[in-house]
Amino acid sequence: EAGVVQSPRYKIIEKKQPVAFWCNPISGHNTLYWYLQNLGQGPELLIRYENEEAVDDSQLPKDRFSAERLKGVDSTLKIQPAELGDSAVYLCASSIQGSHEQYFGPGTRLTVT
Amino acid sequence: GENVEQHPSTLSVQEGDSAVIKCTYSDSASNYFPWYKQELGKGPQLIIDIRSNVGEKKDQRIAVTLNKTAKHFSLHITETQPEDSAVYFCAASMGGTYKYIFGTGTRLKVLA
Numbered sequence: 614e615a616g617v618v619q620s621p622r623y624k625i626i627e628k629k630q631p632v633a634f635w636c637n638p639i640s641g642h643n644t645l646y647w648y649l650q651n652l653g654q655g656p657e658l659l660i661r662y663e664n665e666e667a668v669d670d671s672q673l674p675k676d677r678f679s680a681e682r683l684k685g686v687d688s689t690l691k692i693q694p695a696e697l698g699d700s701a702v703y704l705c706a707s708s709i710q711g712s713h714e715q716y717f718g719p720g721t722r723l724t725v726t
Numbered sequence: 727g728e729n730v731e732q733h734p735s736t737l738s739v740q741e742g743d744s745a746v747i748k749c750t751y752s753d754s755a756s757n758y759f760p761w762y763k764q765e766l767g768k769g770p771q772l773i774i775d776i777r778s779n780v781g782e783k784k785d786q787r788i789a790v791t792l793n794k795t796a797k798h799f800s801l802h803i804t805e806t807q808p809e810d811s812a813v814y815f816c817a818a819s820m821g822g823t824y825k826y827i828f829g830t831g832t833r834l835k836v837l838a
Contacts, residue, residue, distance in 0.1 A: 617769070644824070655730075655815045655828025656770065669825060704769050713758045713824060717769030 615639070617718030619705050625724045631693035634721045638686065638707030646715060647680060647690050648704040656704055656717075662688065663710060695725045728753045730818050732829025739806050740837050747832045749816035750798040758819040759792060759799050760826070765812045773814075774801070806836045 618637040626632050638645050643664050648656035659678065661669040664685040673680065677696070682688040692699055702720040729752045739745050751759075757778040762770035776783045776790045776799065783790050787806075792799040799818075803810055813833050817826040 653831065655817070655831055657828070658825055661824065706769070708824075713760065713775065713819070714772055715760075715826075717762075717771065719767065719769050 617705055617707055617716055619703075619718040619721055621721055622719060623722050623724075625726065626695055628697055628725050629694040631691065632695050632723060633692075634690045634703050634705075634723075636688045636690070636705030636718060638688075638705070639716055641709065642707035642716070643685070643710035644708045644712075645682060645688050646706040646708075647688070648706065648717075650702040650704055650720065652701070659690070692723075695723075697725050699723060700725045728756075728818075728820055728827050730816060730827045730829045732816050732832060734832060735830065736833045736835070738835045738837060741806060741808060743806055745803045745806055745810070745834055745836075747801045747814055747816070747834075748798060749800070749818075749829050750796075751818040751827070752797065753818065753820060753827075754797065755821035756797075756818040757822050758826075759790070760817050761788075761790060761801050762815045762817065762828075763812045764815065764831075770815060803834075806834075808836050808838050810834060811836045 645662040647659040650656045660673045662682045680690045704720045706715040706717045708715045732749045760775040763773045764770045787804045789802045813831045815831050816829040
């Protein structure tokens with residue numbers, strides 16, 4: 614069974630540019646999470662989806678970050694415009710609805726110069 | 727806000743020895759405590775978890791203990807092997823939700 618797929622794996626952009634990350638969860642997993650992981654830190658939740666509904670986006674900086682999961686499967690996380698402080702690894706995870714077991718993708722390492 | 731503290735930040739052990747990583751949490755309503763292993767360039771991988779109605783859980787060489795009164799939980803790895811080298815994260819649920827607060831990680835190095 615394929616795991617959580619994320620692309621791109623690495624992205625380098627200049628500040629003030631837009632960037633987008635894509636995630637394909639494990640088949641059948643209704644719940645999808647986006648996390649931010651700074652170097653030497655644990656993941657921090659940005660947003661959680663149940664199917665296509667964002668049920669917890671309290672930690673998402675909505676002035677520059679946006680996310681969507683239009684058909685309740687794939688999801689895209691966007692930053693516009695990017696700032697130097699956004700350099701981090703962006704992780705996507707999925708789980709079966711109602712289950713605590715989250716499965717993480719490999720992440721996208723973003724570098725903003 | 728809610729907090730999870732994790733110690734130590736780095737740990738080196740000889741192959742075959744045991745390793746113990748400890749976490750404390752602040753939310754008395756936390757009821758789910760997973761442990762994740764993260765290898766370089768990969769996402770975290772769930773290795774074991776424990777719920778608040780259980781005091782101990784074991785899976786082969788890995789065990790987790792939970793002390794609800796003291797609000798701390800620990801990961802125990804016995805007979806360590808070089809492939810156990812990685813960063814380990816503990817986490818605690820915020821109340822009964824699916825939102826986790828993660829610790830800051832422990833870099834475990836198993837010396838052959």
